[in-house]
Each structure stands twice: as C-alpha cells, then as structure tokens.
Amino acid sequence: MSPQNPAEKLIIAISSRALFDLRESHLVYEEQGVDAFAAYQIERENDILPRGDAFALVEKFLQINQRLEGAPRVEVILLSRNSADTGLRVFNSIEHYGLGITRAAFCNGESPYRYIAPFGCHLFLSTDGNDVRRALEQGVAAATLIAGGARERGDDVLRFAFDGDAVLFSDEAEQIFKRDGLAAFTTAERASARQPLGGGPFKGFLEALQALQAEFHAESCPIRTALVTARSAPAHERVIRTLRAWNIRIDESIFLGGLPKGEFLRSFGADVFFDDQPNHCASAAEHVATGHVPHGIANAES
Structure with a gap:
C-alpha cells in the first residue's frame, strides 16, 4: 500500500x-x-x-x-x-x-x-x-x-497535536511573516481568507488519521487531534476555511496569538506535538513529547 x-x-x-x-x-x-x-x-x-x-x-x-x-x-x-x-x-x-x-x-x-x-x-x-x-x-x-518530553497519560486515547504553517499547511504565509513582519502577514491573510492554503508535509498523514478515526463512533474514538497555532484573529479564518476545503476535521483548534504552547499542549494531553520552529519545539518539549519538522523557511538555514 x-x-x-x-x-x-x-x-x-x-x-x-x-x-x-x-x-x-x-x-x-x-x-x-x-x-x-x-x-x-x-x-x-x-x-x-x-x-x-x-x-x-x-x-x-x-x-x-x-x-x-x-x-x-x-x-x-x-x-x-x-x-x-x-x-x-x-x-x-x-x-x-x-x-x-x-x-x-x-x-x-x-x-x-x-x-x-x-x-x-x-x-x-x-x-x-x-x-x-x-x-x-x-x-x-x-x-x-526531542528527548525528554514524553509524559504518560492515564487513558488510552491517542492525542496528536499539530502546528499549522509549514506542518499541516505550506509555509507561504510564514514566508510573508518572516520577510515583512506581523502587520504584512495579517493584511495578507485577511485578503486571502477565502483562498485555501497549500498542503504541508503532514497533510497526508492527517488525512490518513481522519480516515482511521471515521471507523469509530465519535464518542468512543481512541484518536483525538488538535491544531495548536500561534495564529490569532483575523488570521484564523483562512485556516478554518482551508481545513473545510480539504474536508478535514480537527477535534480541537487553539489559536494562541503568540502565547507559549507548552501548557496548552499539556492540558490537551498530547502524546506528540509536531512543529517546524526549533524554539517552539524546545519549549513544548518541557511538557509533552515533541517532534521537530525541519521544513519551510524557519529551517532554511538550519
């Protein structure tokens, strides 16, 4: 297969x-x-x-x-x-x-x-x-x-958490942020709110994961997913519309507006969190098992 x-x-x-x-x-x-x-x-x-x-x-x-x-x-x-x-x-x-x-x-x-x-x-x-x-x-x-972040949770629900840009989505918006700053990023995302983002390296895995989730009743599904992103309003709309265009459902979506992700990931109970930003990964790894995704502009020189 x-x-x-x-x-x-x-x-x-x-x-x-x-x-x-x-x-x-x-x-x-x-x-x-x-x-x-x-x-x-x-x-x-x-x-x-x-x-x-x-x-x-x-x-x-x-x-x-x-x-x-x-x-x-x-x-x-x-x-x-x-x-x-x-x-x-x-x-x-x-x-x-x-x-x-x-x-x-x-x-x-x-x-x-x-x-x-x-x-x-x-x-x-x-x-x-x-x-x-x-x-x-x-x-x-x-x-x-990244070593040191694993925490065992008492239940048997498998929880995957994903960053958005350069992980689930392409890094096209992140390139604008890196090059031109937050104001330009916000303006561009507002203007492109109805234009779906391109797929990132984890889009296919999320699709396969959702196909597996669909084999269970919602109340007894042993898999749960979360989008944990530094985005906030108004940049949230393009993300929501992109997932809708892909026909992909995320169980929880957390728009942090730049807040540290670690405590939120621990509250979600993530078995693993995937992020492209090395500094975000280092912070998250203090709370949950974390995987660095060396993709996109944030890793162009690393």
Whole structure:
C-alpha cells in the first residue's frame, strides 16, 4: 500500500532510538566506535531496554487494532541503523513489552530512510535529523523527536497535536511573516481568507488519521487531534476555511496569538506535538513529547 492509499492500513515507521532509550549504548558507539558498540549490544542482548520518548505513543497506536474487527488497521515498522546482529536486543525488548512490531529494516550503519516508501509509511519518527529531512524530501511526514518530553497519560486515547504553517499547511504565509513582519502577514491573510492554503508535509498523514478515526463512533474514538497555532484573529479564518476545503476535521483548534504552547499542549494531553520552529519545539518539549519538522523557511538555514 502506498501512503496515498490509506484505506487498508495506517503505517508509522520509527527508529530504535526513538522507541527505546539507547543513550547509554549510543555513547559507546560515539566514544569507542562500531566494534565496541556491537560487542556492547551483543553482551547485553537479553537486557531489556528502557522505554524511549515515543514508546507510549507506539503502545497506544498499536492498541487501536484491538478495538477494530478484521485485519489490523495500523502498523509500526522499525527502521534502524543497527545490524540485525546488534538489533537482536531491540527485538527482544519489543517482545518483552508485548509490542506488535514484526517488520523491520536493520541497515548496519547506513541510513534506513530509503525503506520508508517501499514499506508504505505515512509517518517517520527518528532522533536523526538527517534521516528525517530525507524522508520529508520523499514526501513522507517526518519529525525529529526531542528527548525528554514524553509524559504518560492515564487513558488510552491517542492525542496528536499539530502546528499549522509549514506542518499541516505550506509555509507561504510564514514566508510573508518572516520577510515583512506581523502587520504584512495579517493584511495578507485577511485578503486571502477565502483562498485555501497549500498542503504541508503532514497533510497526508492527517488525512490518513481522519480516515482511521471515521471507523469509530465519535464518542468512543481512541484518536483525538488538535491544531495548536500561534495564529490569532483575523488570521484564523483562512485556516478554518482551508481545513473545510480539504474536508478535514480537527477535534480541537487553539489559536494562541503568540502565547507559549507548552501548557496548552499539556492540558490537551498530547502524546506528540509536531512543529517546524526549533524554539517552539524546545519549549513544548518541557511538557509533552515533541517532534521537530525541519521544513519551510524557519529551517532554511538550519
């Protein structure tokens, strides 16, 4: 199945360092090299890895299959720079936690991004910014997870939060803001209020996510979405009309007018938040798991 045909299955690809806490073994790799890293992992292949920043997200995502009859509707695929030999510890940990992950690509030091399209992935989460950029270039929604922001929530509802410009939408409006300032941005957005924005890198993922939501009754849906944007009135109208033109429904829309996003994301209970602005990501990561989307004018020189 290709990412453009989400009717069969929604697929997330994740790196081993996003799923599990591999800081200790990665330090061995950085300080002592690949041979020492391999020996370290093999020696500890029966030692269970601690949960990583995306673990709770993956666990909730896979639980969706238990709530729908028939063939599984969601899948998580592991994409790793480990070799299959050193990756045995990762698979042992997956089995220990009871995660239903059966497909993987172990690339022995090479970037695994080239397998994203063949697996038909809609979203790629990694701790490697270069891999994420390459996935975005392939037209796949992708984000670099920032360590330290994961919080476990007591219920089993999976909550995705998205920034607007350069994430769900193109960065055409953000370019005006960066170049000409807030007043010019506001004037341009008011004038273009009825002209839908172009799609950003996460539009396709949101569409696939909504198709999955539609298989549940509204009151029992295990997925909830939120738009959390620095926009405010009057720049809100174009956003609302764009989503309407796309026939996409967002459960909650929060127009902050420049206020910090972290407390609002925590109140929403986001399992992950996606934003293109590095400073917004750093702030949000103090409250929730956060993925930086290195796309658009805010990342042109980073």
